[in-house]
Amino acid sequence: MKGKLTKLWAVCSMLIAASLILFLFGYVFVQGAGSISWEFLTQPPRGAVLGMEGGIFPAIVGSLWFTATALVLGGIPAVAVALYLEFYCRSKKMAAFVRLVMQCISGIPSIVLGLFAYSFLVKSLGWGRCVLSAGAALAIMILPFIEVRAEKAFQEVPPQMIQASYHLGCSRFYTIQKIVLPYCSGELVSALILGGCYAMGATAPLIFTGAVAYAASPTSLFAPAMALPLHLYLLVAQGSTSLKTAYGTAFVMMVLILVSNVLATLYARRRHKKWRNG
Amino acid sequence: MQKNLNRLFSLLIKLLTALSVLMLAFVIFFIVKEALPLFEEVSLKEFLFGQRWMPIAYTGETSFGIFNFIMATLYVSLIAMVISVAVGVGTALFLVFCTTERVRSLFLPAIDLLAGIPSVIYGFIGITVVVKLFIRAGVHTGSCVLAASIVLAVMLLPYLVSSCSETILKMKERYLPAAQAMGVSRWYAAATLILPASWKNILLSMILAVGRAMGETMAVMMVMGNANLFPRLLGKSETIASVIALEMGTAVVDSPHYHALYAAGMVLMVLLFVINVSINLIRAKLLEQGR
Numbered sequence: 001m002k003g004k005l006t007k008l009w010a011v012c013s014m015l016i017a018a019s020l021i022l023f024l025f026g027y028v029f030v031q032g033a034g035s036i037s038w039e040f041l042t043q044p045p046r047g048a049v050l051g052m053e054g055g056i057f058p059a060i061v062g063s064l065w066f067t068a069t070a071l072v073l074g075g076i077p078a079v080a081v082a083l084y085l086e087f088y089c090r091s092k093k094m095a096a097f098v099r100l101v102m103q104c105i106s107g108i109p110s111i112v113l114g115l116f117a118y119s120f121l122v123k124s125l126g127w128g129r130c131v132l133s134a135g136a137a138l139a140i141m142i143l144p145f146i147e148v149r150a151e152k153a154f155q156e157v158p159p160q161m162i163q164a165s166y167h168l169g170c171s172r173f174y175t176i177q178k179i180v181l182p183y184c185s186g187e188l189v190s191a192l193i194l195g196g197c198y199a200m201g202a203t204a205p206l207i208f209t210g211a212v213a214y215a216a217s218p219t220s221l222f223a224p225a226m227a228l229p230l231h232l233y234l235l236v237a238q239g240s241t242s243l244k245t246a247y248g249t250a251f252v253m254m255v256l257i258l259v260s261n262v263l264a265t266l267y268a269r270r271r272h273k274k275w276r277n278g
Numbered sequence: 279m280q281k282n283l284n285r286l287f288s289l290l291i292k293l294l295t296a297l298s299v300l301m302l303a304f305v306i307f308f309i310v311k312e313a314l315p316l317f318e319e320v321s322l323k324e325f326l327f328g329q330r331w332m333p334i335a336y337t338g339e340t341s342f343g344i345f346n347f348i349m350a351t352l353y354v355s356l357i358a359m360v361i362s363v364a365v366g367v368g369t370a371l372f373l374v375f376c377t378t379e380r381v382r383s384l385f386l387p388a389i390d391l392l393a394g395i396p397s398v399i400y401g402f403i404g405i406t407v408v409v410k411l412f413i414r415a416g417v418h419t420g421s422c423v424l425a426a427s428i429v430l431a432v433m434l435l436p437y438l439v440s441s442c443s444e445t446i447l448k449m450k451e452r453y454l455p456a457a458q459a460m461g462v463s464r465w466y467a468a469a470t471l472i473l474p475a476s477w478k479n480i481l482l483s484m485i486l487a488v489g490r491a492m493g494e495t496m497a498v499m500m501v502m503g504n505a506n507l508f509p510r511l512l513g514k515s516e517t518i519a520s521v522i523a524l525e526m527g528t529a530v531v532d533s534p535h536y537h538a539l540y541a542a543g544m545v546l547m548v549l550l551f552v553i554n555v556s557i558n559l560i561r562a563k564l565l566e567q568g569r
Contacts, residue, residue: 002466002469002470003463003464003465003466003467003468003469004465005469006371006465006468006469006473007465007468009368009371010368010369010371010372010375010376010468011372011376012368013364013365013366013367013368013369013371013372014368014369014372014373014376016365016369017365017366017369017389017435017439018385020392020432020435021388021389021391021392024392024395024403024432025391027403027407028399028403076294077294077295077297077298078298080290080291080294080295080298081294081295081298083291084291084292084294084295088288088291088292097299098295098299100555100558101298101299101302102298103554103557103558104302104551104554104555105298105301105302105305106554107489107493107550107551107553107554108302108305108493108547108550109492109493109494109495109519109543109546109547109550110493110495111493111495111519111522111523111543111546112305112309112493112522112543112546112547113305114522114523114526115309115312115522115526115539115540115543116304116305116308116309118526119308119309119311119312119540120304120308123531124308140301140305143298143301147298171280171281171283171284172284172287172288173280173283173284173287173288174280174284176287194394197394198394200396201394201395201396201397201398201399202396202397203396203397203398203495203496204397204495204496204519204523207523207526207527208526208527229396229398229496230398232398232399232402233398233401233496233500236398236401236402236405236500243406246402250398250399250402253396253398253399254395254399257394257395257396258391261391261394265387
C-alpha cells in the first residue's frame with residue numbers, strides 16, 4: 001500500500017514537472033513568435049504609451065552591454081578565486097573561509113546588491129546611473145555562480161597530469177597555462193556563458209543603478225541604457241496595452257538564453273572529446 | 279622571465295581573491311552605513327515589529343514598521359518550498375526508480391533550463407496565466423500570496439530535483455540491493471527505507487531553497503499584489519525585496535524613507551546570512567555522521 005502510494009506520487013510529480021517544462025517554453029514561444037518581425041528587432045520602442053509599438057533594439061544592445069561588463073568584472077575574479085582555492089591555497093582553514101565568503105555572497109539577494117551599487121558606485125563614487133554601476137552589481141551577483149563551476153572544473157583535471165608537470169620542473173603558472181586551462185576550457189567557457197545568461201536575466205540589481213525606461217543604444221560605459229528584463233517588466237506594469245510587445249520581448253530573452261545554453265553544452269562536449277579521448 | 283611571470287601570476291591570483299573576499303565586507307559596510315541613520319529616528323523594535331509603513335508624511339506622521347513585509351517574505355518562501363518539495367522529491371523518485379541513466383542525463387539538463395529562465399519571465403507568465411486562473415476561481419484581482427508561492431515553487435523546482443535525485447540515487451545504490459534480496463518490493467523499499475535515509479540531505483536542500491526564495495524579487499513582486507498587509511493565503515501582501523524595488527526609485531536620497539529601505543535590505547541580508555551559515559554547519563555535521 002505504502003509502496004503503491006509512493007509510486008503514484010512519483011508518477012504524478014514527474015507528469016507535473018515534465019508538463020511544466022513543455023508549458024513554460026511552449027507558452028512563451030507560441031505567444032511570442034507572432035510579435036517577432038525584422039522591425040521589432042531593429043527599431044526603438046515607440047507609441048503613445050512607450051513600448052506599445054516599435055521594437056526593442058536598444059534594449060537588446062543595452063542588455064549585451066550590461067552582460068559583457070558583468071562578465072569582465074565578475075568572470076575574471078571568479079576564475080582567479082577558483083584557481084586560488086585549487087592550486088595556491090595551502091591552508092584548509094583559509095580555503096574553508098573563502099568558500100564560506102563565496103557562499104555568503106551568493107546568498108546576498110540581488111536587490112540588496114542593487115542597493116549597494118547605488119550607495120557606493122552611483123552616489124559615493126559619483127558614477128551616476130550607468131552601465132558600469134549596474135554591471136558591477138551584476139558582477140558581484142555572478143561571481144560565486146561562476147566560481148563554483150570553475151572550481152568544479154579544476155577539480156576534474158587528473159592530479160597525475162599536474163604532478164607530472166610539477167616534477168618536470170614546470171612552474172605553477174606554466175602548468176595552469178598549458179595544462180589546466182586548456183583541459184577545462186570547455187567547462188570554463190560554459191560557466192562564463194551560463195553566468196552571462198544569469199546576469200542578462202536579472203532585473204532587480206539594475207532598476208536603480210543603470211537601466212532606464214528609454215535610452216538610445218549605449219556608446220559608453222558611463223551612460224545609462226535599456227535592458228531587456230526591465231523593459232519587459234515595464235511593459236507588463238503598463239497593463240494590457242503593451243502585451244503584444246511584452247510577449248515578443250520575453251520571446252527574445254528566451255531564445256537568447258536557450259541558444260547560449262545549447263552553445264555552452266555543445267562547446268563543453270567538443271572540448272571534452274578532444275582532451276579526454278586522445 | 280618565466281620565474282617572474284610565475285610570481286606575478288601568483289600575486290595577481292591572490293590579489294583578485296582578496297578583492298573578491300573584501301567585496302562581501304564592502305557590501306555589508308555600505309548597506310549598514312546607509313541603514314544606521316534610520317535608527318536615530320525609529321527604534322529597532324519598532325522597525326522590526328511595527329505594522330505601519332508610512333514612509334512619507336502625507337497625512338499624519340511617518341512610521342516605519344516592516345513586520346508585515348518580513349512575515350510575507352517568510353510566508354511566501356515557506357509555502358513555495360512546501361509545494362516545490364512535494365513535486366521535486368516525487369520527480370526525483372521517479373527519475374531514480376523508473377528511468378535509466380540515459381533518460382536522467384537528458385531530463386536533468388532539461389529541468390536545469392528552468393533555472394536559466396529569468397525571474398521577470400516567471401513573473402510575466404505568473405501574471406498572464408496564474409493570476410488569470412485565480413481570477414477565474416473567484417479571487418479578487420487574482421494577485422495573492424498563493425499565486426506568488428506557486429510561481430516561486432516552479433522556480434525552485436530545478437534546484438530541488440537535481441539535489442534530491444542525487445541524494446536518492448546514492449541511497450538507492452546503498453540500500454536497494456539488500457532490500458530486494460530480502461524480498462521487499464522496490465517501491466515499498468523506496469517509501470520505508472530510502473526516503474527516510476535521504477531526508478536529512480533533503481532537509482538541507484529545503485533550507486537552501488527557502489534562502490533562494492527569500493531573495494527573489496521580480497517574480498514575486500509581479501504576482502503578489504503588493505499591499506502592506508499581514509500575509510494570508512488568498513490575500514495580497516508585499517515582501518521586503520518588493521518594497522525596496524518599488525519604492526527605491528521614489529525615495530529622496532538621505533531621507534528617512536531612503537534609510538529605511540536600506541535597513542529593510544539589511545534585515546533581508548542578515549536573514550540570508552543566518553540561513554547560509556546554518557546550512558554550512560548542518561552540512562559539516564552530516565559529513566561527520568557519514569564517516
